[in-house]
Amino acid sequence: MEFKKLANYFQKIENASSRLDMTNILAELFAEADAKEIGKIIYLSQGELSAAYVGLESGMGESLIAEGVAKANGYSKEDVEKGYKDLGDLGLVAEKLAGNKKQRALFSSKLDVEKVFANFYKIANVEGGGSQQLKIKLFAELLNSASPVEAKFIARIPAGNMRLGIGDPTIMDAFAINLSDELRKNKKVIVELESELKEKKEEKRKTELDRKIKFRVRAMIEEKYNIHSDLGEIASILKGKGLKGLENVEITPGIPIRPTLAERLESTEKIVEKIGKCLVEAKYDGFRFQVHKKGEEVTIFSRQSENMTHMFPEIVEGAKKQINSKSAIIEGEALALDEHTGQYFPFQVTIQRKRKYDIDEKAKEFPLKLFAFDVMMVDGKNLMDTAFEKRRAALKKLIKKGDVIELTDGIVSDNPKEIDEYFETSIEKGLEGIIAKDLKAKYIAGARKFAWIKLKRSYKGELSDSVDVVIVGYFKGRGKRVQFGLGGLLTAVYDEDEDKFKSIAKVGTGISEDKMVELEKMLSKISSSKKPARVDSGIEPDIWVEPKYVIEVRADEITRSPTHTAGKKNDEGYALRFPRMISDRTKKPEEATSVKEILKMYKMQKHVQVED
Numbered sequence: 078m079e080f081k082k083l084a085n086y087f088q089k090i091e092n093a094s095s096r097l098d099m100t101n102i103l104a105e106l107f108a109e110a111d112a113k114e115i116g117k118i119i120y121l122s123q124g125e126l127s128a129a130y131v132g133l134e135s136g137m138g139e140s141l142i143a144e145g146v147a148k149a150n151g152y153s154k155e156d157v158e159k160g161y162k163d164l165g166d167l168g169l170v171a172e173k174l175a176g177n178k179k180q181r182a183l184f185s186s187k188l189d190v191e192k193v194f195a196n197f198y199k200i201a202n203v204e205g206g207g208s209q210q211l212k213i214k215l216f217a218e219l220l221n222s223a224s225p226v227e228a229k230f231i232a233r234i235p236a237g238n239m240r241l242g243i244g245d246p247t248i249m250d251a252f253a254i255n256l257s258d259e260l261r262k263n264k265k266v267i268v269e270l271e272s273e274l275k276e277k278k279e280e281k282r283k284t285e286l287d288r289k290i291k292f293r294v295r296a297m298i299e300e301k302y303n304i305h306s307d308l309g310e311i312a313s314i315l316k317g318k319g320l321k322g323l324e325n326v327e328i329t330p331g332i333p334i335r336p337t338l339a340e341r342l343e344s345t346e347k348i349v350e351k352i353g354k355c356l357v358e359a360k361y362d363g364f365r366f367q368v369h370k371k372g373e374e375v376t377i378f379s380r381q382s383e384n385m386t387h388m389f390p391e392i393v394e395g396a397k398k399q400i401n402s403k404s405a406i407i408e409g410e411a412l413a414l415d416e417h418t419g420q421y422f423p424f425q426v427t428i429q430r431k432r433k434y435d436i437d438e439k440a441k442e443f444p445l446k447l448f449a450f451d452v453m454m455v456d457g458k459n460l461m462d463t464a465f466e467k468r469r470a471a472l473k474k475l476i477k478k479g480d481v482i483e484l485t486d487g488i489v490s491d492n493p494k495e496i497d498e499y500f501e502t503s504i505e506k507g508l509e510g511i512i513a514k515d516l517k518a519k520y521i522a523g524a525r526k527f528a529w530i531k532l533k534r535s536y537k538g539e540l541s542d543s544v545d546v547v548i549v550g551y552f553k554g555r556g557k558r559v560q561f562g563l564g565g566l567l568t569a570v571y572d573e574d575e576d577k578f579k580s581i582a583k584v585g586t587g588i589s590e591d592k593m594v595e596l597e598k599m600l601s602k603i604s605s606s607k608k609p610a611r612v613d614s615g616i617e618p619d620i621w622v623e624p625k626y627v628i629e630v631r632a633d634e635i636t637r638s639p640t641h642t643a644g645k646k647n648d649e650g651y652a653l654r655f656p657r658m659i660s661d662r663t664k665k666p667e668e669a670t671s672v673k674e675i676l677k678m679y680k681m682q683k684h685v686q687v688e689d
């Protein structure tokens with residue numbers, strides 16, 4: 078595909094004002110792409126050069142990008158930097174200058190997706206002396222041949238920010254539109270879906286059937302994406318072989334599985350009522366690791382499926398020694414342990430291990446232990462559909478005794494009193510609380526279901542849990558805060574059903590002056606001149622931003638609200654009362670707290686109040 082065509086599609090998506098429009102434009106784009114280029118198109122549309130877990134980055138900061146834009150158009154770097162100050166986006170600067178080139182390149186050629194991707198791939202992989210100049214050269218080469226609209230998107234790629242707001246669910250929905258006709262040919266499925274519609278009125282059946290087919294296709298795609306988190310690869314399979322191709326997508330060591338997530342319940346009675354006899358484990362406060370072993374090769378993925386292997390050499394060594402099989406995928410929580418006292422260090426200590434430099438030094442100072450709690454694959458055998466009870470037994474057999482990996486502590490019980498006692502001892506030991514696990518449950522990739530239920534210490538007078546919200550806009554400060562350019566944040570939670578971000582709170586407290594400056598710097602780079610298509614808010618901030626950053630907030634309670642749109646029904650949504658920022662969270666926006674969780678937390682809180 079010519080890059081110009083792709084850039085025009087990106088432009089349409091940028092102009093789209095609704096999530097539905099965005100999905101339809103993407104579906105059109107995917108229909109035009111071929112199997113070889115579709116993966117690249119998907120990575121580029123999300124500002125990536127590979128699947129997120131590979132983490133391939135251009136290694137070009139703003140300064141190099143500015144130099145490239147200047148070079149390609151015959152301007153000085155200062156000219157570009159001035160333009161950046163005025164427009165706030167190097168993409169817009171590149172677009173403007175490409176329309177007013179001071180110097181034309183001797184050679185210019187038509188750009189296609191393959192060429193653009195190939196240059197960025199090289200840019201990401203060059204190393205050593207002279208690599209910066211080579212990066213600029215490869216980048217400027219593309220800009221030389223680019224029309225203004227192409228230049229705009231090419232210049233946004235190296236910073237990894239396309240300002241399009243395309244999330245994984247939108248991509249999967251677009252494919253569901255395109256592949257519905259394939260499923261429609263499957264008589265067995267259609268008979269099954271039609272039988273579910275018997276009660277519906279005749280005239281409604283056709284639209285309902287269409288909806289159900291699309292839904293089914295979407296579920297088929299997501300099921301595979303959950304065990305093989307590379308949408309680019311899934312997309313090229315879909316383009317090449319259609320839905321049938323999905324049958325061969327399997328869990329693979331080296332490719333992350335999307336993690337299972339925990340529900341919340343407010344008491345041990347409720348937990349037992351819900352899942353009966355369960356394995357109750359301590360909830361450790363550290364990093365969640367998915368450890369993949371394939372021969373002597375060990376890979377560690379974070380909860381966000383990022384490759385973190387190089388940061389934790391002791392876990393790699395431990396996995397090689399203690400995992401007693403040729404290949405395996407296990408999961409656990411890693412944290413630093415104070416060897417002198419036998420106590421766990423707080424998260425603030427463990428988090429110091431997330432670093433780019435002085436890795437070995439810090440590994441010696443605060444070595445991590447991995448508390449393993451699940452296993453999804455052993456020697457090629459997929460255990461995800463095996464009951465947890467059996468997976469746990471397999472895990473016990475798999476892990477040899479050693480210094481680095483041990484199994485999580487836990488008790489099997491259906492007695493709320495006994496579980497309460499276990500909860501209290503865990504808290505005394507400095508742990509976060511407990512997680513109760515359904516003994517019969519499968520490993521549910523990528524979803525929050527009642528296979529796991531967490532119970533944390535309740536903070537009196539406050540919500541018992543913090544909420545992870547996405548920043549969707551900010552307010553310029555008033556009074557003293559004018560100097561920071563930011564006085565508060567408009568935040569939202571994620572509505573999974575609609576794939577939208579719905580406003581829940583204005584957050585103005587808990588942000589230090591330094592943090593305000595830092596946030597303003599980060600957010601101004603992702604500002605948007607209009608409300609982003611996937612944002613739904615009753616409040617208009619001074620500046621909209623693309624949903625990208627997630628922060629953790631604590632609040633006194635959840636209240637009904639006529640202004641906020643989270644969970645809105647009959648003119649009333651939900652809001653956080655007295656929200657304050659606690660910390661940054663390195664989650665994807667789609668992994669923030671969901672509207673469904675807010676509704677559950679609202680009900681739980683009412684229950685707690687009644688009891689008090």
Ligand code: ATP
Nearest residue numbers: 337338339358359360361362364365410450485512
């Ligand atoms: P939280 O902020 O409460 O950790 P979260 O959104 O990161 O929530 P959840 O799925 O809701 O994640 O809670 C489960 C998390 O608890 C896991 O992601 C994992 O990091 C952590 N954890 C600690 N101990 C355990 C354990 N024994 N079993 C499973 N998960 C555990």
